[in-house]
Amino acid sequence: MSAPHEPVPTGPVPVARHTREGIWSARYVWVTVGAVAMIFLAAMQSLAITTVMPFVVADLQGEALFAVAFSGTLATSVIGMVAVGAWCDRSAPTVPLTSAVALFVVGLLLAGLAPTMEVLVAGRLIQGLGVGGETVALYVVVARVYPSLLHGRVFAAFSAAWVVPSLIGPFLAGAVSDFLHWRWVFLGVAVLTAGAFVMVALRLWGLPMHTDEPSRAPIAPRLACAFLVAAGALGVSLAGEAGPFALPVVAASVVLILVAVRPLLPRRTLLAGRGLPSVILMRGVIAGALFGAEIYIPYLLIAEYGFTATWAGLGLTAAAIAWAAGAEVQGRVGDRLGNQRITVIGTALLTTAALVAMATALWLLSPAVIIAGWALAGAGMGLMYPRLTVLTLAYSTPANQGFNSAALSISDAVGAASAIAVMGLVFTGLGGTGAEYPAVFAIAAVLALLALVPGLRMGRAHEQR
Template sequence: MGSPEITSTPAGPAGRKSAVGLRSTRGPVLIAVMLSTGLVALDSTIIATAVPSVVRDLGGFSQFPWLFSVYLLTQAVTVPLYGKFADVLGRRPVMFFGIAVFLLGSVLCGVAWSMPVLIAARAVQGIGAGAVQPMSMTMIGDLYTVEERARVQGYVAGVWAVASVIGPALGGVFSEYLSWRWIFFVNLPLGAVAAWMLYRKFAERVERTRHRVDYRGAALLTVGCTLLILALLEGGVAWSWASVPSVAAFTLAVVLLVAFVLVERRAAEPVLPLWVFTRRTLVGGNLVALVVGAVLLGLSSFLPTYAEGVLGTDALTAGFALAALTIGWPIAASVSGRIYLRIGFRDTALIGSGFTVAGAVLTASLGPSSPVWEAAGSAFVLGIGLGFMSSPTVVAVQSTVGWERRGVVTATNMFSRSLGSAVGTAVFGAIANATLASRFADAPRDVAGHLPSGVDATSRILGGTPDDSATGRYVRDSLGVATHYVFLAIVCVAAIGVVALILMPQRTQPLTFLD
């Protein structure tokens, strides 16, 4: 296909000659990038605290993990394509497309009338977010040197701090006093401002050349990952794990993903080039992104549910408990920028892995009588760890290549994080659903007759619905056991992050170009 290739590289070590002409626009572009990042960050924090209210309104507790997984799945499988398009067409058009689709999905979410419709609308949002997040990180890599990125990463990470306060607060207020639907409509003005600023301040000079887009590889990756998530989320709920549909879904997913690898080996311009899996820095950084995504969304999905369903808090309080995680993250990201310039990317991230494991253990120690401030404190420690792990590894990955491949490696890292979030949420959801289904199936005689069918019995205690009956207490205890098992699984995933970091070399030389 005919497409432009950017020849004037924005600021940074890979393109200092072009940096002079664009330096005056870096400030406004950074603000627009921060707003675009806020578009995704705000939506993530708001939806997490509104899930109980959504379930109370639309039903479908067993389906609520899909609100996260389908969003993350469509985001993950489109990221490699966007990374390729960014290196071919430029960052600007890809970012505009992502913002437009994300806002369309937000409108569809706001008017959804059933859980399946809301899930489908979240998929549209994910397609847009698949462009926004990696393009934001890629543009920062283009505009700033490794030394400057230490400071700029703190600015961008600060967006999560603002979203962590505004998002849960708005989610709680809307859920309590207005409607959860407004959590999606607030994206519209933020996205419009970000798009306008990028249109006015970010420009690229291009010249035409020919490229081939790997649509076959993209299709195999999309369908394979979708079947894998489907099998994980519906196994033990819609069908038993050993049933024909479950085995068929897992088998077909594996076959398609193997076929994807074979196609990528022969593709002229693969959507996910296999060379990114042959460098220790890239492999380690992508594995860390996988872990970060799983831990982040696992806690975001189930901590508000634990706070409301087990501790009996309202949506606003549950939102602030989760906000502690996204407050700790940008604080650590800002500090890590100074540290990794002195001791290296890997050692800085290893500090973070210690905090992550500690925070996960603290979360797993929460019980039915724990005060909500303990939940918030555990989330804060986890956020510190994730901030120290994520920022250094992203910069390390970007620093191994030049401009012409930075979009690909950044998109691959974001793909790994989104895939980790999607698969992690699916696995954690499967653990929670299996635990609840087992306990409800073996409920005491005086309770069993009052339980609705399936795990949707949890709607009795979610969304601010008080229930002090024997049935309500049993449902609350069951949800406490289910979330405890999920938190234990998060501990195991956090420990894997330590192993992933050991795979990375101790010292990563900035801008070591691949052959």
């Protein structure tokens, strides 16, 4: 993301003082196209798979693994993030990005051809390795290709890359599932990813993106921690299979996650330390609130309102469009709003959306209520997500861009995976009582409110231009 700036031993990323070039100018256009394409494809698979997963578990008789199919991908993504983050701190991000995309495609192919739910989950685990590494590599690409003045615009473009998938992704996934087969949702994204990467790979390979201050920190301990974090997240997800030992398994898994994740994050992150630690922590909390609850939106529309896959997919469209709109607002006036206002507005929108979803599920209100209400969640996340990424880079130096970018994505994945796992346990435990959907949305509302704690302690880096 930044046109190689000069190494700075301490302090924020240097500011480009004068430039008339934008992210779509001749100098940056092919990198922008490639990076946005990767985000586009990640958005496509995320939105599409969320829509069709209720039909996948029904077809493969894998209802018990519904939450694991999501949380498992997020859990293994931590491993990919750590590996690629360390790799990027030692070299150019091009080879790490290529490796990550290859794993992503392999995982999609395995899931699309899976004969059982267990094999599909295995494919999702491999997919997680790829998408986690891809995310971190793209952040480092931005840091080393673009001047810091353009970082906010790049991340606004990343968020806006969800617009087209939000318009066609859920609807197309539902239509493919209804008229062809859900397997083509996985296989189609795999083909699209391979084709897009071939088109942009040569452009990335031609750019000098090596760091002048390669990190010499040992990789093995961090990789071991990443594996333990992934194991802990999977342990929470699968705790329901432990019968009477479910609670001890959950407790042990949570302790394992907290202990193992600490070396992967900046110091005092779990204590909401001021500055970068709170930026990283807030990302995980709001990710848990949104993504933990969002997978149950189409599930509710299908199970309780009789929606087809096509129409259930459209239930997520308003939220995705609102996300892109919120990101655009952040990109244009984020500096004037300031971090505290963005935090208050964003968390208020997210909390309100969760409460509207809870009320809809509790009293079976019109499905239009939950669809419109969930759009508020998208708007809030659009404000907060790109802002947190800009702040992370503003607090970073060329020597730790990989570590901090990985930490941001790790917090995102661990927060979402843990929330999905816990919500899955609650949902399964309350199954058939009528309280399962309201319960998961109530958990999301609590998490959204908790995000205020780190959100008001983020401080001000040199992100303002």
